[in-house]
Amino acid sequence: MVRVGIVGGTGYTGAELLRILARHPAAAIAVITSRTEAGVAVAEMFPHLRGRLDLEFTSPDEGALAECDLVYFATPNGTAMKAVPDLLARGVRVIDLAADFRLKDPVLWETWYGMPHACPELLDEAVYGLPELNRDAVRGARLVANPGCYPTAVTLGFLPLLAAGVVDPSWLIADAKSGVSGAGRKASTGLLMAEVGESFKAYSVGGHRHAPEIAQNLERFSGSTLNLTFVPHLVPMIRGIEATLYARLIRSDVDLDDLFSTYYAKEPFVDPMPGGSHPDTRSVRGANLCRMAATRQGDSGVVVVQSVIDNLVKGAAGQAVQNMNLMFGIDESAGLDALALLP
Ligand SMILES: NC(=O)C1=CN([C@@H]2O[C@H](COP(=O)(O)OP(=O)(O)OC[C@H]3O[C@@H](n4cnc5c(N)ncnc54)[C@H](OP(=O)(O)O)[C@@H]3O)[C@@H](O)[C@H]2O)C=CC1
Numbered sequence: 001m002v003r004v005g006i007v008g009g010t011g012y013t014g015a016e017l018l019r020i021l022a023r024h025p026a027a028a029i030a031v032i033t034s035r036t037e038a039g040v041a042v043a044e045m046f047p048h049l050r051g052r053l054d055l056e057f058t059s060p061d062e063g064a065l066a067e068c069d070l071v072y073f074a075t076p077n078g079t080a081m082k083a084v085p086d087l088l089a090r091g092v093r094v095i096d097l098a099a100d101f102r103l104k105d106p107v108l109w110e111t112w113y114g115m116p117h118a119c120p121e122l123l124d125e126a127v128y129g130l131p132e133l134n135r136d137a138v139r140g141a142r143l144v145a146n147p148g149c150y151p152t153a154v155t156l157g158f159l160p161l162l163a164a165g166v167v168d169p170s171w172l173i174a175d176a177k178s179g180v181s182g183a184g185r186k187a188s189t190g191l192l193m194a195e196v197g198e199s200f201k202a203y204s205v206g207g208h209r210h211a212p213e214i215a216q217n218l219e220r221f222s223g224s225t226l227n228l229t230f231v232p233h234l235v236p237m238i239r240g241i242e243a244t245l246y247a248r249l250i251r252s253d254v255d256l257d258d259l260f261s262t263y264y265a266k267e268p269f270v271d272p273m274p275g276g277s278h279p280d281t282r283s284v285r286g287a288n289l290c291r292m293a294a295t296r297q298g299d300s301g302v303v304v305v306q307s308v309i310d311n312l313v314k315g316a317a318g319q320a321v322q323n324m325n326l327m328f329g330i331d332e333s334a335g336l337d338a339l340a341l342l343p
């Protein structure tokens, strides 16, 4: 059994980790931290875990984390980087669900996250935990940077096209929409039901911090020619991301269905549907799955990829458990067989 600690167990991604790990056959939750709820029984705060998890929240400073095999950080950006060097030195492996170890360039990190990096020496070692991109490296990793939610949906959607070299990397557009749980559980006026309900808007149009993360992923296939326009939107739903991606084909003989189904043939958590399908977020709600469809629009030479995930599962906690399974030599799908919830 992998002995697991979770820092930030009261947030949405922490709670989703608890939901998945409570039924995991090869992991046991040993420590769950919260600064505000220390001493409170986890099942008191989250009644769906009654009878499944007999633990209390503890303060993150209590030292029990060092006794774990693996610690997940489900905390705001800039939190994990202060604690990770000490945990690694004590032989504890780490998966950070925040962005602290995603960008390889510490200058880029400071530009987008507004704080100097606390341990830039670990950025090279950290493995970006998108298994479909980095599976072998995740297996041996001490430190995994779990991808952002938008970068998961966007990277997986563009990947087959760029890896095959069939689209122009200098003209890529990602028009992405997220439910409000993407913004976390902390109170904020802009996320009240009366503000978000019956409304729909784009945000961070001038530049979102996930753009450099997506570019870092895709530049592997395109070099410096990559030019991505990324615009996120907030939609009045709770879970889910839909990313509509646009690219220009540079070859006329591409069979998109064959390209996508071949590229993802062995991937347990990516489902390429036939072109012309319209994957929706409810078909992945609660599931560790990225479902997508690539369609050529008439004879314009433009390919449209629709990519959907549950931001809290394949976009966060589910992907983090997938990474843990790889790191510890467990079946990659262990604990991750939940189907989507309909309606
Ligand atoms: N929500 C999403 O869809 C996704 C989120 N992420 C990333 O995952 C991380 C967690 O997100 P989410 O669960 O939504 O966030 P929440 O705001 O819902 O939860 C944050 C958690 O961190 C704890 N926390 C806050 N500050 C500290 C601190 N300084 N030290 C220790 N614990 C702290 C909080 O508990 P307490 O204050 O009681 O200690 C709380 O449990 C973020 O970095 C987010 O960007 C990534 C992908 C998707």
Ligand SMILES: CC(=O)N[C@@H](CCC(=O)OP(=O)(O)O)C(=O)O
Pocket: 077, 097, 098, 099, 148, 149, 150, 178, 179, 180, 181, 182, 183, 210, 232, 234
């Ligand atoms: C709807 C919404 O607000 N979404 C968040 C993205 C959440 C996420 O994954 O952000 P990290 O990179 O910090 O982990 C946002 O746009 O800031």
